[in-house]
Amino acid sequence: MSNLVSAERLSLMLGTRHILDSVSLGVSAGDRIGVVGRNGGGKSTLLRLIAGDGEPDSGRLTRTGGLTVGMLSQADSLDPGATIGDSVLRGRAEHEWAGDARIRDVMHGLLGDLEMSALGGHGTDVRSLSGGERRRIALARLLIDDPDLLLLDEPTNHLDVEGVQWLADFLVRRRTRPEHALVVVTHDRWFLDAVATLTWEVVDGRVESYEGGYAAYVLAKAERARLEAAAEERRNNLMRKELAWLRRGPPARTSKPKFRIDAANALIQGEPPARDEVALASFATSRLGKDVVDLLDATVTVGDRTILDKQTWRLAPGERTGIVGVNGAGKSTLLRAVSGDVPLQAGKRKVGRTVQLGFLTQEVRELAEVAGMTVIDAITDVRAYTTLDGKEVSASQLAKRLGFSGPRQQTRVASLSGGEQRRLQLLRILMTEPNVLLLDEPTNDLDIETLTSMEDVLDGWAGTLLVVSHDRYLLERMCDRQVALLGDGRIRELPGGVEQYLQLRHDQQQRTSRTAAAQGSSATGSSAGGSSGAASGSSGGSSGAGSGGLSAAEERQARKDLARAERTLNRLHEREQKLHDQLVEAASDHARAAELDRELRGVQEEQEAAELAWLEAAEKLG
Incomplete structure (x- = not known):
């Protein structure tokens, strides 16, 4: 594959800190490169240098002649006075984009509810949209432009699980021209695994290269x-031998001891400094009773939308x-309904007496x-000391374990980066020693190293955990079960x-498309047929139950x-019977019996879900 970008001994300093220190690397045609590293470590800076947005202090960066480069930065560069259609399509004629399946795929996959406004080239002004909507528009515009080298800085921000999967599929399956290449900075580990064929880690001014995506990078x-x-x-071992010899040796009266002293000093001088590692620790939690938080026959509305x-x-302990x-x-x-911050329009919220949320x-x-x-003052504002692993730990010691070492402890909270503020926010919450923890998009602004540290502390955390996240890797890593809101x-x-x-x-989505198609078809038929079709479509859309109007x-x-x-229920029934038999045999082995009991409860939960699926299908068939 041809080399698109070559960097030789790039160096860049910010103040007294080396962001990049004599970095040499290259991007070849066909590469899909994921970039990982700590927040503030230089990932976005590296991306901007590759894009030509800025110059290094030293070194050389060359690009292939005629190379087109497109970059999605974290800053919003859209014209606030432009419409959605103008921003996305950049003045393309309707026949040009409407006849291009790739462009339609991008608009449908990323714009969703904004698509109808964009299709006509007019619609809503960009200034009235949220930050997440504007970012999706910027990403859609870039994918439609289809540059040779695509540089993406945190493209999964503001995308839900479906959007992340769509983007991964698009980058792998749609961008397949031989001259295409991709460099993407992301903290989404599932996305990295799905997209990247090569991983760069930006660490201590260096760029370390690893074959494969996130899993291969970790290995x-x-x-x-x-x-x-x-x-x-x-x-x-060599150092210990040298120092032991020095202790035993006579005073330096010949060249031999001096030589040995110089060798030992060289060894000591070569010792690398300790890295500022992020280390989270398990926090003590108050014991939960059998009751945690229950929402009973609850109804929650926001404006004209019904959420519940x-x-x-019912949330269970643990x-x-x-x-x-x-x-x-x-x-x-x-x-917020679980926490009590949003009132219920109907029903009841019941909280256990021992709950600390x-x-x-x-x-x-x-x-x-x-x-x-x-x-340090923000931490001691919550608690000056806490107990970790049976030992009393001061706020200063804890701050060091969380990466706030040395002068960073004296930094004003307002001056911290987004990732550092998020880390401090989580620390202050954990210092209150809750036993029920609600996390709303905890991965926002956290780098992979901090994410894995957070997951590590929560692995051994004994409380009840409820997580909202678009990070598929985190959900599958931290949670034993998932639930969905489908609107x-x-x-x-x-x-x-x-x-x-x-x-x-x-x-x-398929049902919605079929309903829309049926309504459009009935609208062109007779008024009687249209009335009948509309009624049928309304019934199907409102309840999902069959009323004799199902299509073939x-x-x-x-x-x-x-x-x-039915197959699932039969399989689960057989598994349940086997577990009952194994429980009888393990009656005297309490540890084994507890393990089997947990597995049995899991099977019973799966049975309930399968029964609901069976009932829904049976209702459709009447």
Whole structure:
């Protein structure tokens, strides 16, 4: 493959810190490169240099002649006075974009509810849109332009689970010309695995290269660490020998002792400084009783939208649940209903007596009251000491373990980066020692190293955890179960996890398309037929239950769903029977019996979900 971009010994300093230190690298045609590293480590800076937006202090960067480069930055560069259509299509004639399947795919995949405004080239002004909507427009415009080298800085921000999967599929399957290349900065580990064929880690001014996506990067980095540890062990053994000889040796009266002293000093001088590692620790939690938070026959509305419609949901002690859904489905509102911040229009919220609730919201408004404080004062404002692993730890010691070492502890909260503020926000919440933790998009502004550290502390956390996130990797890593909000006022269990959610959304969109097509068809028929068709479409859209008006395709799909649910129930019934038999045999082995009991409860939950699926399919068939 031809080389598109070559960088030789690039160096760039910010103040007294080396952002890039003699970095040499290249981007070849066909490369799909993921860039990872700590916040503030230089990832975005590297991307801007590759794009030609800025110059290094030293070194040389060359690009192939005629190379087209497009970059999605984290800053909003759209014209606020332009319409959606003008911003996305850049004046393309209707026949040009309407006849291009790739452009239509981008508009449908990224714009969604904004698509109708964009199609006519007019519609809403950009200034009236949210930050997330503007970012989707900028990404859509870039993908439609289709440059040779695509540079994306955090493209999954503001995309839901479906949007992330669509973008990954598009970048892998649609951008297949030999001269195409991609460099993407992201903290979304699932996205990295799905897209990247090469991973760059920006660390301490260097760029380390690894073959493959996130999983391969973790494995390769672990192997490098193992080899470095072995080399370091040999080095330390040599150092100990040298120092022991110096202690035993006579005063330096000949050249031989001086030589040995110089050798030992060289060894000591070569010791690398300790890295500022982010290390989270397990926090003590008060014991939960059997009652946590229950929403009983709850109804929650926001404006004219119904988020929950007479739903009952009980959180259990130690439950770890992830919530997925499209943007605007009400996931954050559901968390606020659980926390009590949003009142119920009907039903009841019941809270256990021992519950101590911590809530990490998407905004860092909790830090507004401490914006003028230093980091250390913001931590001691909550608690000066806490107990970790049976030992009393001061706020200063804890701040160091969270990466706020040295002068950073004296930095004003208002001057911290977004990732640092998010880390401080989480720390202050954990310092209150909650036993029920609600996390609303906890991955926002966190780098992968901090994410894995956060997951590590929550792995051993004994409380109840409720997480809203578009980060598929985090949901599957941290949560034992997932539920979905599909916009119909129900909380749906997802025994099949995120994959099942994506299938449900696909089926929902297919039904919507068929209903719209049926309504359009009936509108061109006779008035009597149109009336009948409209009634049928209305019935199908409102309840999803069959009323004798199913199309042949819908009936076939319902029968397939029914058969699938029956097979699942038969399999689960057999598994349940085997578990009962194993429980009888393990009656004297308490540990084994507890493990089997947990597995049995999981099977019973899957049975309930399968029974609901069977009932839904049976209702459609009448």
